[in-house]
Amino acid sequence: MKKLSRRTFLKGSLAGAAAVSLAKAGLPEVKSEAAGLNSKDPGEKPSFFTNPYNHKAEDAAKVFTTEVVIVGAGNAGCAAAASIADQGIQVIVVEAQNRIHGQGGGIGLVNTKFVQKLVDDGVLEGLTDVVQHQNIWIQRCGSRVKEELVSMWFNYAPATGEWLIDKCAEYGVVPLSFRAHAPKAIVPETYDYHRFRSTAGYEFDDHCGYFAATNVCYTDAKNAEKHEKPATFVFNTRAQDLLVEDGRVTGVFAERDGELLLFKATKGVILATGGMHEDEEMKAYYCDDYVNRVQRCEHTPVGFSTGDGHKMGLWAGGKMQEGGPFPLMLHPQANAMFHGCFPFVNLEGKRFMNEGTWVQGKSMNIMNQTDNIAFSIFDANYAKYNIETLESGAGGGMFWDTLSNALEDPLEESQFTRTVDSDMRAGNTVQADTLEELAEKIGCPAEALVATINRYNELVEKGFDDDFHKPAEFLKPIKEAPFYAAKVGVALLAIVGGLSVNTDLQVLGEDKMPVAGLYATGNCSGDLYAIDYPINCAGNSNGRAFIWGYRLGEIMAAAEGVEGELTSYEDLAPLTVEAEA
Numbered sequence: 001m002k003k004l005s006r007r008t009f010l011k012g013s014l015a016g017a018a019a020v021s022l023a024k025a026g027l028p029e030v031k032s033e034a035a036g037l038n039s040k041d042p043g044e045k046p047s048f049f050t051n052p053y054n055h056k057a058e059d060a061a062k063v064f065t066t067e068v069v070i071v072g073a074g075n076a077g078c079a080a081a082a083s084i085a086d087q088g089i090q091v092i093v094v095e096a097q098n099r100i101h102g103q104g105g106g107i108g109l110v111n112t113k114f115v116q117k118l119v120d121d122g123v124l125e126g127l128t129d130v131v132q133h134q135n136i137w138i139q140r141c142g143s144r145v146k147e148e149l150v151s152m153w154f155n156y157a158p159a160t161g162e163w164l165i166d167k168c169a170e171y172g173v174v175p176l177s178f179r180a181h182a183p184k185a186i187v188p189e190t191y192d193y194h195r196f197r198s199t200a201g202y203e204f205d206d207h208c209g210y211f212a213a214t215n216v217c218y219t220d221a222k223n224a225e226k227h228e229k230p231a232t233f234v235f236n237t238r239a240q241d242l243l244v245e246d247g248r249v250t251g252v253f254a255e256r257d258g259e260l261l262l263f264k265a266t267k268g269v270i271l272a273t274g275g276m277h278e279d280e281e282m283k284a285y286y287c288d289d290y291v292n293r294v295q296r297c298e299h300t301p302v303g304f305s306t307g308d309g310h311k312m313g314l315w316a317g318g319k320m321q322e323g324g325p326f327p328l329m330l331h332p333q334a335n336a337m338f339h340g341c342f343p344f345v346n347l348e349g350k351r352f353m354n355e356g357t358w359v360q361g362k363s364m365n366i367m368n369q370t371d372n373i374a375f376s377i378f379d380a381n382y383a384k385y386n387i388e389t390l391e392s393g394a395g396g397g398m399f400w401d402t403l404s405n406a407l408e409d410p411l412e413e414s415q416f417t418r419t420v421d422s423d424m425r426a427g428n429t430v431q432a433d434t435l436e437e438l439a440e441k442i443g444c445p446a447e448a449l450v451a452t453i454n455r456y457n458e459l460v461e462k463g464f465d466d467d468f469h470k471p472a473e474f475l476k477p478i479k480e481a482p483f484y485a486a487k488v489g490v491a492l493l494a495i496v497g498g499l500s501v502n503t504d505l506q507v508l509g510e511d512k513m514p515v516a517g518l519y520a521t522g523n524c525s526g527d528l529y530a531i532d533y534p535i536n537c538a539g540n541s542n543g544r545a546f547i548w549g550y551r552l553g554e555i556m557a558a559a560e561g562v563e564g565e566l567t568s569y570e571d572l573a574p575l576t577v578e579a580e581a
């Protein structure tokens with residue numbers, strides 16, 4: 001029988017005593033860690049806590065030794081590889097897919113030199129107020145985040161921007177300015193979303209995708225002309241388990257072409273395996289039920305967001321972040337792409353919220369409605385009205401404003417009518433000459449819809465929304481045919497909870513002490529978000545991937561390593577020959 005340490009015994013007996021006294025007092029029992037958030041069985045730990053591999057060094061067919069191993073070549077892994085290569089440190093990146101995985105629209109980085117130039121040129125009113133936005137972030141996360149990590153995000157964003165913009169420029173990739181901007185919104189949004197685009201026609205290799213900044217990081221990291229120790233990317237190779245020797249993580253076991261390989265790391269192993277939304281058991285354990293109410297998940301391709309890094313971290317003694325259910329990154333874009341700030345109705349034809357808020361708030365409210373769906377109702381003048389809400393600076397945010405114009409360009413109605421036309425072609429937005437006909441098309445009771453819109457028009461006339469307190473500048477009449485109903489459904493982009501880390505991005509154990517040799521970044525890492533994804537700094541999760549990546553260069557340069565003879569580049573070369581998918 002496994003012996004209980006005094007500490008484990010005390011923990012167990014105290015938890016037991018607490019449960020008994022709470023039950024006596026008629027209060028609900030506090031769930032133990034084993035219970036998870038949604039578990040019905042407080043005693044049983046789910047299977048993902050158990051390592052099915054338990055590989056030993058002697059099981060490996062081949063062993064390669066380097067200074068740093070990164071597991072996963074997404075935005076986070078590629079950014080870390082580029083920064084580590086810049087520090088003259090040898091790194092191997094092990095990736096399960098046959099390519100890198102850049103994903104997203106843009107990268108949130110406040111107060112970079114790109115933003116500063118827009119301010120200097122007089123097209124942006126000023127830099128981001130870091131004090132204001134850090135506090136919004138913390139509030140949105142229910143004060144359950146590690147504030148030092150949020151500070152690190154804001155403090156390192158400008159330097160990361162400088163590093164990334166300069167690196168991208170070498171490959172003809174530049175950030176573009178766009179019009180979407182909501183400085184005076186209910187939840188103000190910063191101007192920080194860096195959309196990098198290739199302008200000089202640099203040909204990235206076949207392992208690259210559409211996300212230009214990540215293509216640059218990958219290409220630059222392995223650039224042998226630039227680096228004394230260029231990075232080695234090993235594709236079609238799936239990490240399974242970590243090697244722990246004398247209490248320190250010293251390597252990663254990975255399967256390639258049916259062979260078990262061991263990648264040893266003298267300085268550290270960085271877990272950058274992304275999210276865990278494809279592991280049903282983990283999802284049930286760490287998320288609340290809203291994760292099951294989305295129309296779909298938009299993270300592609302499937303099969304690689306199974307929380308492998310989260311699990312490997314747990315098996316090596318790491319601990320998951322605390323602070324309630326893991327936050328969901330949600331966008332109400334699963335159906336129509338445009339919905340503005342017009343009244344939302346549910347399938348009962350009733351309004352249910354202040355529609356002038358941010359995308360996370362809209363998404364959560366929609367998922368409280370029948371079939372997790374809402375319809376944004378607007379009339380023939382929607383494009384004009386929408387521009388009015390945006391020009392006040394009070395409106396904006398995704399699916400309300402536009403990313404298509406440069407900041408200095410005026411808003412044009414065609415930007416919105418184009419999107420609505422495309423939503424209509426896709427069958428997600430419908431048009432009708434009367435509200436009754438519109439109700440029939442969306443399947444809600446006509447009487448209820450007409451009553452809701454009549455009431456809304458009354459509030460518009462009065463200039464005050466008694467029902468949901470939507471700001472007056474967003475109250476626009478719905479009177480002139482044709483009438484439109486845009487179906488608004490919620491998409492999951494990512495689950496942004498992960499392994500507990502400190503500001504050196506070391507994975508922490510139950511005792512809050514680092515697991516030696518183990519680091520985490522990107523969506524595999526935790527403690528930066530809780531409860532809700534704070535979208536006041538748009539693109540901040542990609543921001544985290546790049547800021548943490550940039551930091552990892554400095555962290556690895558300062559890290560004390562263990563002894564080990566590095567494998568020569570000649571012996572690493574076979575790893576870069578394509579393995580079977």
Ligand SMILES: Cc1cc2nc3c(=O)[nH]c(=O)nc-3n(C[C@H](O)[C@H](O)[C@H](O)COP(=O)(O)OP(=O)(O)OC[C@H]3O[C@@H](n4cnc5c(N)ncnc54)[C@H](O)[C@@H]3O)c2cc1C
Pocket residue numbers: 071072073074075076077094095096097100101102103104105106107108237238239240272273274275298299300304305306308309329492493494521522523524538539540541542543545
């Ligand atoms: C459609 C869409 C749009 C988005 N737009 C934005 C945006 O505009 N701004 C923003 O901030 N965020 C956005 N996001 C979210 C953002 O893309 C992610 O938060 C971010 O890409 C996470 O990066 P990552 O490197 O941590 O994870 P990932 O990109 O998931 O990368 C993880 C990598 O690890 C690999 N891997 C997994 N397991 C293993 C294993 N066992 N062995 C080896 N490799 C493994 C995977 O194959 C993958 O390549 C968007 C998400 C989606 C789906």
